[in-house]
Amino acid sequence: MEANTVTEEAEVVVVGAGPTGLWLAAELRLQGVRVTVLEARTEPSPHSKALTVHPRTVEILGMRGLTEVVEAGAPLPFGHFGALESRLDFRGLDTPYPFTLLLPQARTEALLEAHARERGAVVRRGHRVTALEQDPGSVRLSVDGPEGPYEIEARYAVGCDGTRSTVRKAAGIAFPGTDATVWGWLADVVLDAPPAGGPVSRFGAAGGVMAVPLPDGLTRFVGIDPQDHRPGDSRPEATEPTLDEVRASTVRVLGSDFGMREPRWISRFGNATRQAATYRAGRILLAGDAAHMHFPTGGVGLNVGFQDATNLGWKLAATLHGTAPEGLLDSYHRERHPVGARLLASTRAQTALMTAHTAEGQALRAHLSELIDQVPEFSRALAERLGALDVRYPPADPAAAHPLTGTRAPDVAFADGTSLFALLREGRHVLLELGSDAKTLTAAGRNALPHGTLRHTTRLAEPAGRWSDLGAVLLRPDGHIADAA
Incomplete structure (x- = not known):
């Protein structure tokens, strides 16, 4: 890299202003991190690769109060797996958003960019990253901008720049997989x-x-x-x-x-199906299509990238603020790489179904469609998986953890009129103390409450399944359960 003058600095540089990069920028700003987004395109694309926003993505938007994004789309109560004749019914799922949202990507990006800018993110279009290198304390990026080349230095850089990611290649991260x-x-x-x-x-x-x-x-x-x-x-x-x-x-x-x-x-x-060998190489991280590439079956790609950003944002912010426990940033790869691998397995399976033109293939399609119609548990499991409502991050010590640890928290209602999602609006950890048994949270969990944890004492408005016997729940900023008792 040429030794140009460093014109500015940022805590985090996000490369790529698609949905993943814009949402990551907004999540970082929610935590007070200075972030600059660099996008090679001078204007947003008018074309929409993706059309579908899935239930878990809609939940995250709801958690952060972005009702305008939800209201911009058309809710569809049904989805498909591999374009099978029988449709998946989302209406019975345990979510306040039991539907997929028909919302063209161009509109999604426009809304997310406005949100990121309102949060204070710097978004620069027409700024193409040409190279980057890192040392133990920073990442330095070479950029071709409208007014000529320059350099920008950051403590971390995140590649959200698509399947041909410049960041991934510059970091030397392998992208193994199969060709089309x-x-x-x-x-x-x-x-x-x-x-x-x-x-x-x-x-x-x-x-x-x-x-x-x-x-x-x-x-x-x-x-x-x-x-x-x-x-x-x-x-x-x-x-x-x-x-x-x-x-x-x-x-x-x-x-x-x-x-x-x-x-x-x-x-x-x-x-073509590929996945980055690692989502982190020192101070360089990957999210979205830069980390996983696949056939666009069911519109899952945008959603998994969005959820990558939700997982990464609070962890990267805590690391920058010096409040993260050891290994927190490494947990991004540990938690999200398996989700990406499952995404690739799912899209391969759906591709096989969508290209099953032989008599045997058509028989397989008919058989699976029949199961969707006649076995509600099978249909529900597919719907939860497609909508990412079943994602669980395994705890470090499964034997000692509560069975709910790592699962996504539903939007339970409380007796004081609040709801769980509303408490997550600020992107903080939330400790729910649900009555007289609140002190039963594990000693390790109570002694290591994250910095800035919001404590909320209340009771459930009504019995809520597996939540009915809980005395305390510690929620992560991304809405997954960190600890429970």
Whole structure:
């Protein structure tokens, strides 16, 4: 790295102003950390790779009071796994947000950027990071900005800069996995005769196509053509299909092209699947697509990246403030890498279902659809997994920990009129003392209460399942249970 003059400093530099980077910046600012976001693009992309916000992501937004994001989307009570005919029903899930939220990524990013800026984050567009290096006390980044090259020094840098992450490569973090063997396409178009009844989906021997109405009079078509299963195909994703090819695939699968015209965006994507070997290398960390790459099945990528940022934000802030216990920052990789690995396993399984064009594959799809319809426990487990409501971070000592330790806390209501999510608004640890048995919190937990813990004495408004016999609960800022008794 050339020895240019260091023009400024920040506690944390976040590289990438997608949903993951913007949310991480907001979470760091909530904890009082000075953060600068550097984005190579001069303007936000008008195109939306993702359309879906899942229940756990909506919960986190609700915990932080971002009702405007929730209100901007259209709630859908059903979801899908591998585009199976039978849909997953979210309405019975233990969450105040029992739905997926249809919200184009461009709108999500705009709302998150406004939120990050309101919190005090510095967001700079047209600033491309070209190199970085670290020493024991800092990270130095070389940047090409609108007014020329400069350097910025930070105590930590986080790569939220996508699957081709400059930060990951500069840090020397391996990105093992598999290359694409299957290609899909998407097209945002205007329709003369939109399909009646909302979203349409059909996957069979002729291929698969789903159509979802978007704002501004557009419809998103996503398709998989059996002819695009080519192991070893090195065709670049930038090779877009033509509108005629999109029409032909849609007619073959759905029987009509619905008068599609005026394509606003057509793109191709593959099933290359990779995960960073580590999410932390010294003072450099990764989150979102920089850490995991996969086929975009079910819209999970944006959500898992968002949840990476939620896990990392408070840990990085505590480390910077000098209040973190030993190993806290390392727990980011320990907790989130397995979640990323499970994400990749899920998207691979769904890709197999979506490309099951043979008679045997169609039989498998029909069998699993039948299980979703007839076995409520199976359907609920898939819905909880898709919505990230089942994520648990294993405690360091499982034998000594309460069974609820590491699980996500539901939004229980209290007798004093408060609710759990409202207590997490400030991003602090919260110690709930739920009556006369509150002192039964483990000695280790009570003696090591994190700095700034909010103590709240109350009772449950009504019995709440596994919470009914709890005397005390220590909640992490991300809404997971740190300790209970």
